[in-house]
Amino acid sequence: MNSRAEMSAPAFDLEKIRQDFPILAREVRGKPLVYFDNAATSQKPVQVIETVDRYYREYNSNIHRGVHSLSEEATAAYESARDTCRSFVNAASNQEIIFVKGTTEAINLVANTWGRTHIQPGDEIIISWMEHHSNIVPWQLLCEQSGAKLKVIPINDAGELCMDEYRDLLNPRTKLVAVGHISNALGTINPVKEIVELAHQQGALVLIDGAQAAPHTVIDVQMLDCDFYAFSSHKLYGPTGVGVLYGKQALLEAMPPYQAGGDMIKMVTFDKTLYNDLPYKFEAGTPNIAGVIGLGAAIEYVNAIGLDTIAGYEHELLEYATGAALNIEGLRLIGTAGNKAGILSFVLDKVHPHDLGTILDHEGIAIRTGHHCAMPVMDRFKIPATARASLAFYNSREEIDILMAALADAREVFC
Numbered sequence: 001m002n003s004r005a006e007m008s009a010p011a012f013d014l015e016k017i018r019q020d021f022p023i024l025a026r027e028v029r030g031k032p033l034v035y036f037d038n039a040a041t042s043q044k045p046v047q048v049i050e051t052v053d054r055y056y057r058e059y060n061s062n063i064h065r066g067v068h069s070l071s072e073e074a075t076a077a078y079e080s081a082r083d084t085c086r087s088f089v090n091a092a093s094n095q096e097i098i099f100v101k102g103t104t105e106a107i108n109l110v111a112n113t114w115g116r117t118h119i120q121p122g123d124e125i126i127i128s129w130m131e132h133h134s135n136i137v138p139w140q141l142l143c144e145q146s147g148a149k150l151k152v153i154p155i156n157d158a159g160e161l162c163m164d165e166y167r168d169l170l171n172p173r174t175k176l177v178a179v180g181h182i183s184n185a186l187g188t189i190n191p192v193k194e195i196v197e198l199a200h201q202q203g204a205l206v207l208i209d210g211a212q213a214a215p216h217t218v219i220d221v222q223m224l225d226c227d228f229y230a231f232s233s234h235k236l237y238g239p240t241g242v243g244v245l246y247g248k249q250a251l252l253e254a255m256p257p258y259q260a261g262g263d264m265i266k267m268v269t270f271d272k273t274l275y276n277d278l279p280y281k282f283e284a285g286t287p288n289i290a291g292v293i294g295l296g297a298a299i300e301y302v303n304a305i306g307l308d309t310i311a312g313y314e315h316e317l318l319e320y321a322t323g324a325a326l327n328i329e330g331l332r333l334i335g336t337a338g339n340k341a342g343i344l345s346f347v348l349d350k351v352h353p354h355d356l357g358t359i360l361d362h363e364g365i366a367i368r369t370g371h372h373c374a375m376p377v378m379d380r381f382k383i384p385a386t387a388r389a390s391l392a393f394y395n396s397r398e399e400i401d402i403l404m405a406a407l408a409d410a411r412e413v414f415c
């Protein structure tokens with residue numbers, strides 16, 4: 001060992017990592033599965049699967065309600081997962097971590113509670129051209145209901161935000177800026193810290209959609225100083241149906257509840273209801289207990305490898321894939337930002353992306369095709385759809401080679 005860095009850097013052993021993901025050993029249509037649809041949902045390591053299995057086998061019970069041992073164990077595991085999530089995004093307190101169904105619900109929560117109480121006619125909300133529909137439609141609805149205006153930051157031909165135009169859009173009427181940390185359709189990593197700083201100078205709050213960032217990059221909400229941050233478990237190697245809304249405590253305290261029911265109250269009479277403290281005020285009803293505990297296990301798994309290590313490996317893989325893709329005649333990459341995560345969105349001469357998806361499936365390769373719930377991005381590039389290969393740390397160069405060979409074959413057949 002030569003240095004502290006070498007001593008502390010976790011070893012990245014791809015073969016060992018792949019063995020943690022049982023599904024990677026299966027075949028599809030007689031070929032080994034090559035899974036490149038990680039941006040839609042990622043595969044789950046055995047550590048997550050077993051954690052969820054153990055909950056149901058050994059201590060399944062409701063939380064925050066029972067005095068019996070099983071309920072106490074389940075409550076402790078659920079709250080321990082909250083602490084894991086707090087530390088994952090470096091929030092100041094567990095009260096700032098709200099468990100929701102996923103990124104979509106987190107954004108809808110903010111639009112429906114903070115939005116409905118703070119947004120007035122004439123106010124402005126800024127989003128960007130590269131947003132997922134989950135970070136467009138809730139704000140459109142809020143604007144329709146409140147008389148506020150929705151403004152959109154344009155993107156350039158590389159798929160990067162036009163920051164000068166963003167500066168021009170900001171003004172004292174801007175009440176909220178809602179932007180994605182990483183674009184699911186383009187792979188662009190947005191300068192979120194700068195976006196927050198500029199918004200705060202005008203007194204606007206910032207919500208960051210971190211659905212695509214949480215699995216691939218270190219998140220530090222205190223360093224970013226964002227007001228809200230949302231992410232989903234299922235893209236982060238955890239179970240589906242669960243996610244996190246981070247919000248600054250003072251903001252969450254002042255927001256009315258989102259849904260009403262059990263666990264979000266302190267006292268109910270027919271005259272008046274006293275709401276529970278944070279974070280429970282926003283967690284009405286029996287939550288996805290197994291999902292939350294599984295999310296905690298997923299974050300522990302990712303932490304053991306190290307997000308810096310993951311980001312470094314995925315970056316190398318992206319560079320390799322990009323180089324290989326550019327060698328395929330007629331292939332046009334959509335999204336060529338200087339700062340990019342492991343997403344390769346492309347169109348191939350004369351081959352419709354959906355046909356490409358079907359051809360690749362016959363080779364055991366899973367990619368996503370379509371508009372990726374980001375229709376304005378497709379409009380911006382004047383295309384109906386793209387084929388998208390999205391990478392994870394368990395993917396290999398050999399798998400990229402298989403993808404590229406299949407693309408070259410598809411081109412031969414169609415062109």
Ligand code: C6P
Binds near residue numbers: 040
């Ligand atoms: N994108 C994709 O294939 P949910 O469904 O709530 O977990 O996440 C919604 C969402 C929000 N923002 C971004 C940037 C996203 O990428 C997604 C989900 C998937 O790209 C499914 S459409």
